[in-house]
Amino acid sequence: MKNIFIFLTICLSVSLNAHNLIINVMDNSDNTITVRGEFSTGEDAAGAMIRLESLVSGDILFKQRLPAESELIVNIPKEPYQIVLDGGPGHTIIKDGIAPLEGFAEELKEKVTDVNTKLSKPENLNNEWDFLTIFFFTLCLILFALSIYFSNKNTNKILEKIKEV
Structure with missing residues (x-):
């Protein structure tokens, strides 16, 4: 597995x-x-x-x-x-x-030294994370940690029942 x-x-x-x-x-x-x-x-x-x-x-x-x-x-x-x-x-x-x-x-x-607001700017810099990205990344980490916790808890319960038999 x-x-x-x-x-x-x-x-x-x-x-x-x-x-x-x-x-x-x-x-x-x-x-x-x-x-x-x-x-x-x-x-x-x-x-x-x-x-x-x-x-x-x-x-x-x-x-x-x-x-x-x-x-x-x-x-x-x-x-x-x-x-x-x-x-x-x-x-x-x-x-x-x-x-x-x-x-x-x-x-x-x-x-050229005058700041010109019409000029294009890159929309998204690769090293910047917006709020939604951080939120969903954190949510995924929490859900992953919870799944590991409950999986471990259930595995221990099953192992205890096997030892009883």
Whole structure:
């Protein structure tokens, strides 16, 4: 029985592996960048939304879903920007944009210091637990401890009855 439990635990843990979204940004040295999205499992992130957001005004400079090959070539904006790869809830990655060959204008760089509320932010950081997660995790631990307690209690009763016979 113990061996079956260990086998099932191993099988379930292998199938429950998590995945993270990964963004690769490459400078093509011709005022374009190649943006590639994929998951840490090696699966392509086709269909994920790519946005280039201005760090000066907060406007969206470019917006398109990744095609089947999970790779896009995009012209580099003339103003400071960030690249947002949005693969759905909990799968948002933000990366600073690469400067064009001639660089960003100094007056635009100075405007970036102002906090812009329009900019995207990752929805869910992996190291933060929300209240419901903590609540249900605690509930599971309590229920697990109770099941062990009652199982032990009942096993002892059965062993006592066997000794009596």
